[in-house]
Amino acid sequence: MIKYLLFALLSLSVTGGFISVVDYDELQGNIREGKISKDSAQRAFRRLIPEVKTYFYDNGGIDAPRETWVFPLQGYDYKSIGDGGRGYVSRGFDFFDGNRSTAHPAHDIFIRDNDQDDVDDVTQANVNIRSVSCGVVISVVRDWEPGSELRGGKSCVVYDPVSNGLFAYAHQSFVFSNIGDIVKPGDVLGLVGRTGKNAFAPRSPTHLHISYMKIGEDGLPRPENIYQDLVRAGRE
Numbered sequence: 001m002i003k004y005l006l007f008a009l010l011s012l013s014v015t016g017g018f019i020s021v022v023d024y025d026e027l028q029g030n031i032r033e034g035k036i037s038k039d040s041a042q043r044a045f046r047r048l049i050p051e052v053k054t055y056f057y058d059n060g061g062i063d064a065p066r067e068t069w070v071f072p073l074q075g076y077d078y079k080s081i082g083d084g085g086r087g088y089v090s091r092g093f094d095f096f097d098g099n100r101s102t103a104h105p106a107h108d109i110f111i112r113d114n115d116q117d118d119v120d121d122v123t124q125a126n127v128n129i130r131s132v133s134c135g136v137v138i139s140v141v142r143d144w145e146p147g148s149e150l151r152g153g154k155s156c157v158v159y160d161p162v163s164n165g166l167f168a169y170a171h172q173s174f175v176f177s178n179i180g181d182i183v184k185p186g187d188v189l190g191l192v193g194r195t196g197k198n199a200f201a202p203r204s205p206t207h208l209h210i211s212y213m214k215i216g217e218d219g220l221p222r223p224e225n226i227y228q229d230l231v232r233a234g235r236e
């Protein structure tokens with residue numbers, strides 16, 4: 001017991017709460033893979049988010065208000081959002097259902113990539129995925145191979161303490177961000193790609209899948225449609 005306490009104290013002082021971010025990443029993995037009951041997952045989520053918030057401020061995070069949100073695809077504007085925002089379907093979605101959920105509480109933002117090589121056909125360069133908000137990178141999926149059932153592919157999640165919500169960025173070809181990174185709006189998280197069960201299929205045009213989960217009074221996340229925010233950010 002004493003050994004454990006010493007270890008816990010030491011970890012906290014060395015990492016400034018880094019452990020809670022690592023714990024969150026593990027929780028997200030367990031939810032994704034259906035390895036944890038809904039009850040336990042919700043309890044852990046409620047406990048960890050306030051700790052992650054503390055981690056943000058303890059490690060130099062600076063509040064960025066909603067009006068300063070940045071469009072997530074560098075070099076693109078709001079017109080690249082699929083179906084003028086009508087791709088957002090939150091009905092029946094439960095964050096704690098993980099990879100099983102079939103709703104699409106998200107927006108797909110498409111790049112010019114007819115030959116599906118992840119590279120912009122016009123600029124011949126990869127397309128940067130930028131963080132919309134400030135926050136902490138709390139989950140990263142770096143490994144994905146064709147044949148995997150994982151639909152998000154290579155992805156990362158950023159917790160924004162200002163709006164109290166989670167941004168997920170899916171189907172990346174390369175994830176630059178690391179667990180515990182403190183980001184501001186516009187920081188590059190990774191590159192647009194085609195990873196993920198359906199996104200990899202030839203029928204799917206290359207896109208970023210971005211979702212936002214607002215954390216409610218009860219401490220639990222629910223999808224919120226940020227289409228208007230993306231349009232505003234994607235006009236400038």
Ligand SMILES: [Zn+2]
Pocket residue numbers: 104106107108208209210
């Ligand atoms: Zn999508």
